[in-house]
Amino acid sequence: MEVKMKIGMLTWDCFGKEDMSEAFKRLGHDVVECPFLDNAEPEDKGAVEGLERQIRESDPDLLFSFNYFPIVAMVCKNLGIPYMSWVYDSPHVRMYHYTIAYPTNYVFVFDSAVYEEFHKGGVPTVHYLPMAANTDRLREMNHFREFGKTPWKPQHEVAFVGALYREKHQFYRRLTGITDYTRGYLEGLIGAQKLVYGYNFVQEALPDKIIKDMQKSLPMQVRAGEVESIEYLFAQYVINRQITALERFELLAAAAEKYGLDLYTPDQTVQIPGCSNHGSLDAYAWAPYVYKMSSVNLNITLRSILKGIPLRAFEIMGAGGFLLTNYQEDFLSYFTPDEDFVYFESREDMLSKIAYYLKNDDERKQIARNGxxxxxxxxxxVHRAEEMLSYWKHGEVR
Structure with missing residues (x-):
């Protein structure tokens, strides 16, 4: 018989907290919300003591949060409470903190490459767990008449929901003082990586000379308590984000030119011929309608996600939408290409597959149903909640 537990859920401005709370409750557990400031650090003694008092008052059997927070790990270790976290951001530098190895931790990551990195490093508290979707909630979101009254009504058959990473504050744009050699090296590295799906070589291709030159314009440093490398910071937060910015713009521009495109992105200044930029869209309340109403939903994965399946892909398929995505290795462990979803391997491949599936409605709709x-x-x-709780109950480590 399932033992009823009291699960403390840290609530901050994150996606999925409603779905996860519902999942725990459907499994018969009580959920108590614990408001949390996600910028609190373990070095702040006052913040640690305040969080300890808050958790004692809630008195949970275990604590859950989306993403990993070292201060929470420290408090849970001090109180002897299991801390369960599910990381959906990439990169997520807070994982690279000495607290990650605390025995009270159960840290789940959606990218198998990140799991493999920690596993090879001898950290037994990190586990691989893909993202999920609340298909019951998404299935019920069929008020299309209501959606049609909003400013976000689709105008084309192809859609993309997500950031373009072209903001002025983007880290790569701050590299104004680098040498011509460094600029040429980085542009060559970016150009080469853009041609390759399935393997990211950016971090291993950054020599000390290039790192030191970049640091003159962008003085990134590893913070106290963290164990990531400076190469990791520049590769994931600077270069891979720039690759994503270039790649998304180029692929979306190509799709818009040939087929038209509905773009839902925070940056309303972006103008692309053939594209209707509808601006920002609430991912929880409105994005599922886009996924349902668009013939082709594009996913162009952030390049710092090395193998993992982005949350957007689960939401698209979970809403019953047709997914056309770039290649990511983890898809193949759970889904069948051309049966549950479709992937592309180049710009030309993407365009040809858009053309094919816009002409073949029955096949496209069947793939969406399968997904x-x-x-x-x-x-x-609910599936994921069961899996996470099984690690704690049975002490499973893999």
Missing amino acids: FEKIASRHTY
């Missing part, structure tokens, strides 16, 4: 059924039967938040 939805696969999510509903194996990849909901």
